[in-house]
Every structure is written in structure tokens, then in C-alpha cells.
Amino acid sequence: xxxxxxxxxxxxxxxxxxxxxxxxKRALRLTRLYNASTEEEQEYRKExxxxxxxxxxxxxYIEPDFRCDYGSNIxxxxxxxxxxxxxxxxxxxxxxxxxxxxxxxxxxFTAAHPIDPDVRISGLEYGRPxxxxxxxxxxxxxxxxxxxxxxxxxxxxxGSVVTKDVPENVVAAGNPCRVIRxxxxxxxxxxxxxxxxxxxxxx
Numbered sequence: 486x487x488x489x490x491x492x493x494x495x496x497x498x499x500x501x502x503x504x505x506x507x508x509x510k511r512a513l514r515l516t517r518l519y520n521a522s523t524e525e526e527q528e529y530r531k532e533x534x535x536x537x538x539x540x541x542x543x544x545x546y547i548e549p550d551f552r553c554d555y556g557s558n559i560x561x562x563x564x565x566x567x568x569x570x571x572x573x574x575x576x577x578x579x580x581x582x583x584x585x586x587x588x589x590x591x592x593x594f595t596a597a598h599p600i601d602p603d604v605r606i607s608g609l610e611y612g613r614p615x616x617x618x619x620x621x622x623x624x625x626x627x628x629x630x631x632x633x634x635x636x637x638x639x640x641x642x643x644g645s646v647v648t649k650d651v652p653e654n655v656v657a658a659g660n661p662c663r664v665i666r667x668x669x670x671x672x673x674x675x676x677x678x679x680x681x682x683x684x685x686x687x688x
Contacts, residue, residue: 487504488500488502488504488505489502489504489505489508492505492576492577492611492612493558493576493577493578495577495611495612495613495614496611497599497609497610497611498609498610498611499608499609499610500576500608500610501608505555508555508557509554509555511555511556512537512553512554512555512556512557515533515536515537515556516537516551516552516553516556518533519533519534519537519547519549519551520549520550520551521549522549530547531545534547537553537556537557538556538557538559538560538561539556539557539558539559539560539578540560540561541559541560541561541562541565542561542562542563542564542565542583543563544563544564544565545561545563545564545565546565546566546567547565547566547567547571548566548567548568548569548571549569550569550570551567551571551572552571552572552573553572553573553574553575554573554574554575554576554596555575555576556575557575558575558576558577558578558579558595559573559575559579559581560578560579560580560581561581561585562581562582562583562584562585562619563583563584564583564584564585565581565583565584565585565586566585566586566587567586567587567591568587568588568589568590568591568625569589569590570589570590570591571587571590571591571592572591572592572593572594573592573593574592574593574594574595574596575593575595576595576596576610576612577595577596577612577613577614577615577631578595578614578615579593579595579614579615579616579617580614580615580616580617581616581617582616582617582618582619582620582621582637583619583620584619584620585617585619585620585621585622585623586621586622586623587623587627588622588623588624588625588626588627588643589625589626590625590626590627591623591625591626591627591628591629592627592628592629593615593617593629594615594628594629594630594631595612595613595614595615595631595632596610596612596631597610597611597612597613597631598610598611599611612631613631613632614631614632615629615631615632615633615634616633616634616635617629617634617635618634618635618636618637618638618639618653619637619638620637620638621635621636621637621638621639621640621641622639622640622641623635623641623645624640624641624642624643624644624645624658625643625644626643626644626645627641627642627643627644627645627646627647628645628646628647629647630646630647630648633647633648633649633650633651634650634651635647635650635651636650636651636652636653636654636655637653637654638653638654638668639651639652639653639654639655639656639657639668640655640656640657640668641657641658641662642656642657642658642659642662642665643658644658644660645657645658645659645660645662646659646660646661646662647661647662648661648662649661649662651664652664654667654668655667655668656668
């Protein structure tokens with residue numbers, strides 16, 4: 486089994502090997518080109534993302550500066566937006582659904598290191614996959630730890646450190662992140678009323 490296969494399966498592996506270093510250099514090159522592009526080069530940015538990522542929808546926008554380990558382990562759905570300073574450490578698979586929004590400074594970290602210092606110093610590490618389901622909004626500075634799933638429609642408050650799964654249809658926040666409340670019909674009614682008021686005002 487190669488180090489890359491071990492990495493993707495969540496086993497202990499060593500990143501300091503030629504295959505993984507070459508994959509990482511590819512990501513460094515593509516993210517450098519992406520981050521150096523201008524706001525006038527939207528089609529060029531889309532081309533880079535399609536080359537960098539495992540897959541992505543057509544309507545995907547990432548505001549530079551963007552960083553990742555490999556890119557090829559990131560799978561993004563339709564209508565995705567990530568604001569400034571997004572970091573995705575994709576030593577394991579990262580699945581991002583449709584209509585997901587990441588506020589500035591968001592980090593998705595699949596990478597982890599052994600607790601024991603001797604094993605950690607030896608260069609062994611591991612990862613756990615992350616899943617961000619449809620219609621999720623992660624607030625500014627949110628950090629998602631290895632192995633976490635954030636359920637569909639949920640909102641995670643700014644500055645949260647998400648160490649455990651977040652269920653569907655909730656507002657969660659804190660360090661460590663925890664459920665604050667469910668998203669209710671009253672939320673839907675209120676925000677739809679405000680949206681309807683906006684539509685009337687711009688006619």
C-alpha cells in the first residue's frame with residue numbers, strides 16, 4: 486500500500502514521500518496562479534479550479550487568498566461561495582454540497598497528528614474526512630476539525646471550533662461548537678417576509 490493510499494484511507498502515513506510531495510507541489514502551483522489572478526479573469530479562475538479540485542459545479546466562486554494541501558480530494562457542488570482566507574487541508578476527502586457559503590477565515594482541516602510526541606515527531610500523521618451538507622453557512626473564522634459532518638441547512642456561528650458532528654436544521658456556535666437552537670418555521674416566515682419586502686422595494 487502506498488503512502489497516498491494510506492493517507493486517503495485514514496491510516497497513519499508519512500507525507501514526506503515523492504508522490505505526495507509532487508501532488509502537493511501541483512496544488513501549490515495552481516493555488517499560486519489562482520491567488521495571483523485578477524477580478525477580471527473569472528473564466529481563468531474557473532479553469533484553474535476545475536484542474537485543481539476533485540470536482541466542482543459550474544457556479545463555484547472562491548475569493549483569493551485560497552490554500553489547500555492537494556485540491557484533488559475536494560469535491561464541491563453547485564452554487565458555492567468561499568470568502569477571503571479559506572484554508573482546506575484535504576489529506577482526506579472533503580465533500581461540500583450545494584448552496585454552501587464559507588465566510589472569511591474558514592478552515593476545513595482533515596489533517597491530524599498523533600497525541601504521543603514520539604510518534605508525532607517521527608513524521609507519522611493521519612486524517613479523517615469532512616462533509617459539509619447542502620445549504621450550510623459557516624460563519625467567519627469557523628474551524629472544522631477532522632471527521633466532522635455539518636448537516637444540511639445548518640448555520641455555524643462565527644469563531645466556532647467544530648469538533649463533533651452538527652445535526653441538520655440548527656444554529657450552532659462556540660468553542661467547542663454546540664447546538665444553540667433549531668431552525669424553526671418562525672425563522673422561515675420572518676426571513677421570507679423580509680425578502681418579500683425587499684422584492685417590493687426594488688420594483
